[in-house]
Amino acid sequence: MSIWLGLRRYWQRHRQLNQSWRAHRYIALDLETSGLDPKTDQVLAMGWVTIRPPVIDYRSAHYFVTQVNPELKQSPVVHGMVQRDFEAAEAPQMALAQLARELQGAVLICHHVQFDWQFLQRFAKQYQVKLQPLAKFDTLTFEAQRLHQQQHHIARGSLTLKACRQRFHLPDYAAHHAFSDAVACGELFLAQAYQYAGSADAPLKELLK
Amino acid sequence: MQPDFAELNRFLLDCPPFDQLSQEQRQWAAGQIKAVYLNEHNVDELFRAHSPALYIVRSGGFDLLTPDGALIERLESHDLFGFPSLLTGRGVVNKLEVIEDGIVYILSADVFDQLRQHSRAFEHYFIRAHEQRLLSQQGQRAAPANAYGDSLQRLVSEVVTRTPIGLASTATIQEAAQCMRDEKISSVLVVDDERLVGILTDRDLRNRVVAQGLDYGIHVNAVMTQAPATIRGQQTLLDALTLMTQENIHHLPVLDEQDRPMGMLTNTDLMRQQKSEPVMLISALNKAQSRQALVDEAQHIPDYMHSFALRMNDAAAVGRLLASLTDTMTRKLIDFYEREHGVAPAAYVWLAFGSQGREDQTLSSDQDNGLLLVNDLNEQQLAWFASLGDYVCEGLADCGVPKCPGNIMASNPDCRRTRAGWLERFTSWTESPTPKALMYCQIFFDSRNVQGNKRLYQAYREDVARLGQSEFFLGNLARLQANVQVPLGLFNRFRGTESGKDSDLVDIKRHGLALINDIVRLYSLHAGLTEPRTLARLHLLEASKLLNRKDNQALAEAWQFLTQLRLQHQLAVWGTEQPKNALDPDDLSTLSRRQLKSAFRILKDCQQGVSLKFGRTG
Numbered sequence: 001m002s003i004w005l006g007l008r009r010y011w012q013r014h015r016q017l018n019q020s021w022r023a024h025r026y027i028a029l030d031l032e033t034s035g036l037d038p039k040t041d042q043v044l045a046m047g048w049v050t051i052r053p054p055v056i057d058y059r060s061a062h063y064f065v066t067q068v069n070p071e072l073k074q075s076p077v078v079h080g081m082v083q084r085d086f087e088a089a090e091a092p093q094m095a096l097a098q099l100a101r102e103l104q105g106a107v108l109i110c111h112h113v114q115f116d117w118q119f120l121q122r123f124a125k126q127y128q129v130k131l132q133p134l135a136k137f138d139t140l141t142f143e144a145q146r147l148h149q150q151q152h153h154i155a156r157g158s159l160t161l162k163a164c165r166q167r168f169h170l171p172d173y174a175a176h177h178a179f180s181d182a183v184a185c186g187e188l189f190l191a192q193a194y195q196y197a198g199s200a201d202a203p204l205k206e207l208l209k
Numbered sequence: 210m211q212p213d214f215a216e217l218n219r220f221l222l223d224c225p226p227f228d229q230l231s232q233e234q235r236q237w238a239a240g241q242i243k244a245v246y247l248n249e250h251n252v253d254e255l256f257r258a259h260s261p262a263l264y265i266v267r268s269g270g271f272d273l274l275t276p277d278g279a280l281i282e283r284l285e286s287h288d289l290f291g292f293p294s295l296l297t298g299r300g301v302v303n304k305l306e307v308i309e310d311g312i313v314y315i316l317s318a319d320v321f322d323q324l325r326q327h328s329r330a331f332e333h334y335f336i337r338a339h340e341q342r343l344l345s346q347q348g349q350r351a352a353p354a355n356a357y358g359d360s361l362q363r364l365v366s367e368v369v370t371r372t373p374i375g376l377a378s379t380a381t382i383q384e385a386a387q388c389m390r391d392e393k394i395s396s397v398l399v400v401d402d403e404r405l406v407g408i409l410t411d412r413d414l415r416n417r418v419v420a421q422g423l424d425y426g427i428h429v430n431a432v433m434t435q436a437p438a439t440i441r442g443q444q445t446l447l448d449a450l451t452l453m454t455q456e457n458i459h460h461l462p463v464l465d466e467q468d469r470p471m472g473m474l475t476n477t478d479l480m481r482q483q484k485s486e487p488v489m490l491i492s493a494l495n496k497a498q499s500r501q502a503l504v505d506e507a508q509h510i511p512d513y514m515h516s517f518a519l520r521m522n523d524a525a526a527v528g529r530l531l532a533s534l535t536d537t538m539t540r541k542l543i544d545f546y547e548r549e550h551g552v553a554p555a556a557y558v559w560l561a562f563g564s565q566g567r568e569d570q571t572l573s574s575d576q577d578n579g580l581l582l583v584n585d586l587n588e589q590q591l592a593w594f595a596s597l598g599d600y601v602c603e604g605l606a607d608c609g610v611p612k613c614p615g616n617i618m619a620s621n622p623d624c625r626r627t628r629a630g631w632l633e634r635f636t637s638w639t640e641s642p643t644p645k646a647l648m649y650c651q652i653f654f655d656s657r658n659v660q661g662n663k664r665l666y667q668a669y670r671e672d673v674a675r676l677g678q679s680e681f682f683l684g685n686l687a688r689l690q691a692n693v694q695v696p697l698g699l700f701n702r703f704r705g706t707e708s709g710k711d712s713d714l715v716d717i718k719r720h721g722l723a724l725i726n727d728i729v730r731l732y733s734l735h736a737g738l739t740e741p742r743t744l745a746r747l748h749l750l751e752a753s754k755l756l757n758r759k760d761n762q763a764l765a766e767a768w769q770f771l772t773q774l775r776l777q778h779q780l781a782v783w784g785t786e787q788p789k790n791a792l793d794p795d796d797l798s799t800l801s802r803r804q805l806k807s808a809f810r811i812l813k814d815c816q817q818g819v820s821l822k823f824g825r826t827g
Contacts, residue, residue, distance in 0.1 A: 053246075054248075054251045055244070055245055055315075056244040056245075056246075057243050058214070058217070058239065058240055058244065059240060059241060059243075061214070062211075063213075168310070169268065169269070169309060169310070169311070170268060170311075171268045171286075177212070179212035179214075180212075180215060183216070187244070187246060187312060191310065194246060194250055194310070198248060198249070
């Protein structure tokens with residue numbers, strides 16, 4: 001890659017980050033994995049949805065089950081997934097290629113984005129797909145900073161997706177499913193963003209600090 | 210691959226009318242939704258960016274305001290808005306204000322139209338909601354899961370199949386008897402020019418012809434029962450049963466929509482509906498040969514009524530049936546008393562008041578009754594009636610109809626009066642209406658003749674109706690009903706009617722049904738009606754200039770809805786210590802909650818209407 005191309009990309013990104021956060025496109029995403037270690041565990045399913053503030057568009061909903069014969073390990077306990085969920089599995093290349101397209105120029109949102117991103121990168125690499133979101137936003141880190149600034153003591157369990165949503169009076173969702181958790185995370189993001197930067201037309205980079 | 214939207218589906222299932230869509234339709238609709246996180250920074254864009262559309266509140270709180278800022282409704286989770294613009298094509302003019310940030314789902318006009326085209330139930334819901342007629346929605350949902358309903362819900366016309374057997378009123382008695390023999394029937398219709406003029410039964414031939422030694426050549430119109438009670442083919446068997454029990458008759462002529470005779474319904478036809486508790490109950494009560502036997506049979510009433518009510522779609526029918534059971538027990542007790550003490554020494558009427566009079570009795574309703582006597586009775590005759598009152602009221606109490614705490618019972622000398630005596634009492638109420646007097650006379654104005662002399666009752670009832678037309682009196686009644694709080698507070702939210710730990714509960718009898726009864730009674734007193742039943746009163750008031758058609762219909766629907774809701778609630782708290790008439794709106798389904806609000810809103814409007822129309826005078 002020429003240095004010029006790299007500079008151009010840097011400049012472009014710089015310009016985009018200075019635009020209002022509301023003008024951007026976001027992808028809220030959640031993964032289901034067979035365990036907690038990206039090196040040894042696998043991605044089982046992923047769900048995502050597109051957000052153009054303040055709208056979460058269910059027509060853009062995606063849900064991919066990635067493996068036909070997964071090692072389930074402890075996952076069924078966490079996500080309630082069973083064997084038949086995998087029967088409708090699609091080719092991972094297709095799913096990842098579509099995600100890659102949608103992430104172009106968009107901000108990836110997850111609750112604990114480092115975790116999902118590590119899995120996602122490894123997974124994508126396996127299939128020679130490159131994921132390049134404009135930026136990543138972590139609803140968990142944001143919430144931790146917010147509480148910290150308000151000088152709250154951060155109790156154990158107070159940063160789960162559910163607990164964070166409750167503080168914003170968002171509805172309780174019973175299901176744990178990659179798609180509904182993606183939506184839940186997206187709603188939390190909107191609540192956080194509007195509270196933090198609703199009145200001012202803050203640039204995206206403000207939100208990412 | 211599309212996700213299954215489990216969370217959204219679960220929500221929509223609890224959000225009528227989406228529960229009426231098929232699984233596929235709902236799934237499709239879920240995939241078309243846009244969710245907006247609505248807050249003060251973007252609320253003004255909502256209508257601009259997304260209308261017309263249907264909006265569904267998922268969380269948060271929002272006030273819907275008219276363009277000049279008047280509050281229409283506070284919207285909370287599960288509330289729908291925006292559909293009037295979708296249905297009328299007119300632009301949105303109302304404004305929205307955020308009370309608490311939250312999520313609002315948007316369904317575009319295209320999606321809304323598709324759903325309307327594919328689901329009639331969905332479309333009907335919105336048409337009704339737009340016309341503010343949500344209450345007429347109840348019937349289809351009230352149908353219990355175990356389903357066939359009761360055989361008494363069948364229409365009379367389904368049972369009466371053979372062509373009517375009729376004779377002209379100029380036929381001779383012998384011709385009538387021959388006809389009945391040839392057709393193997395126990396009663397015959399007397400019909401002139403396609404109009405029913407009377408009915409002649411086996412029993413009439415025995416009692417009025419043979420026993421009296423009349424000539425067989427005279428015309429049937431000399432011995433027939435003139436202008437008999439009738440029923441229409443479109444009414445239910447239960448209506449027929451109630452009518453036959455109340456009128457104490459075994460043959461009921463059936464008329465079509467044009468009042469032409471369709472046939473005859475007999476108690477044998479009803480007895481064939483063997484699986485039906487009401488039929489078994491009424492026939493068991495009628496067969497009882499002693500007071501003890503009657504009391505024993507009556508102990509089954511609560512259980513029978515419980516299983517019957519669970520199968521009924523029409524809650525009002527349960528109230529009518531209970532009233533006719535009380536009527537039957539009253540007549541049986543009078544019969545037993547006469548067997549012991551000889552027949553009544555003079556003409557009289559056993560009066561039913563209050564809920565028995567209105568035929569909206571429940572299992573917890575207490576007795577309200579009295580006696581109407583003729584003038585100039587001697588000591589001994591008065592003693593006979595006094596003792597009748599004691600006997601019947603005690604007997605009813607043993608049969609499970611509690612005594613009246615306010616002592617409105619025929620055992621109380623104050624409730625055994627001559628026509629003049631009753632009128633004196635009504636006059637004192639109407640001329641010097643203390644709150645207590647007003648409360649009492651509301652009970653007394655809803656009366657019915659259970660047993661006794663029809664002409665005596667009619668004369669009394671017409672006198673009472675005349676007294677009830679006093680403007681001064683109506684003005685006082687209007688002010689009394691205006692004091693009853695409708696349990697809707699600011700922003701159209703429910704307001705508890707009880708105190709202490711029950712402060713969230715809403716008493717749907719005192720602050721709902723009773724209020725409708727009061728409002729409808731006012732209009733019917735003004736119109737001079739003698740009919741006691743609320744729905745029948747509304748029907749008679751359809752021509753009234755004072756109560757417009759829309760309010761009339763709205764009151765009828767609200768009454769039916771609240772009656773249904775009360776029945777469901779009473780079945781749910783059956784055998785527990787929980788309040789029988791007070792419930793927690795939060796325990797209701799989304800649809801019932803919307804309907805209850807809608808019913809209270811109707812009541813509030815009609816209550817104000819009454820105050821305006823009657824409250825000024827006096």
